[in-house]
Amino acid sequence: MPPRTKRSREDVRHTTLHGHDVAYRQAGSGPVVVLVHGITSSSATWKRVMPDLADRFTVIAPDLAGHGESAKPRGDYSLGAHASSLRDLLLALGHEQATFVGHSLGGGIARGHSTLSDGAARAAFVHTLRSVVEPGGQRVDASNRLYLAEHLPFLLIWGERDSIIPVSHGHATHERMANSRLEVFPRSGHFPQLDEPERFLDVLVEFIDSTEPAAHERTV
Secondary structure (H helix, E strand, C coil): CCCCEEECCCCCEEEEECCEEEEEEEECCCCEEEEECCCCCCHHHHCCCHHHHCCCCEEEEECCCCCCCCCCCCCCCCHHHHHHHHHHHHHHCCCCCCEEEECCCCCCHHHHHHHHHCHHHHHHHHHHHHHHEECCEECCCCHHHHHHHCCCCEEEEEECCCCCCCHHHHHHHHHHCCCEEEEEECCCCCCHHHHCHHHHHHHHHHHHHHCCCCCCCCCC
């Protein structure tokens, strides 16, 4: 049976996956672009760029589990679980290929802390944070696995004024990924899509237009 889909507001849709409510925004038509927000944030973080992207693309911006209007159950809030949920949402909506645009999962703390007044959201935040951070610092470091994505076209957008994840991390990542492109926004902090939305759109669309999608063999 296909997932139940309904509309709660004009710009937010809901569906049920694996017994839990998933909220997402969707607009436009054409090739699929998925916008993934950071921790304690929601799909609303993309509202400044989503309308323009929707002129050319089918834009899907989900609320990750434990965030926004999506369900906040007790359970797995690891990065892998979030990735699997995104995959399942896209398949449920009938899409098998997309361009993914992700904002740092840990960075939303700076502007999204007000959402933690809700107990369930606060618990989900703690579970997610524990999956990537420990008392001594960052728990997850995938830098030694960057070579696994060397066949993918990769665009890195970094704010030069980012005080949460310094731009030096962007340069280091770029050096390790031969197929990557780094764009540093001099007037942006941790949220380039909010600080410099026009340039963000120009760079992103140009990148999509100038790169070929990577081939992917789906495994059972």
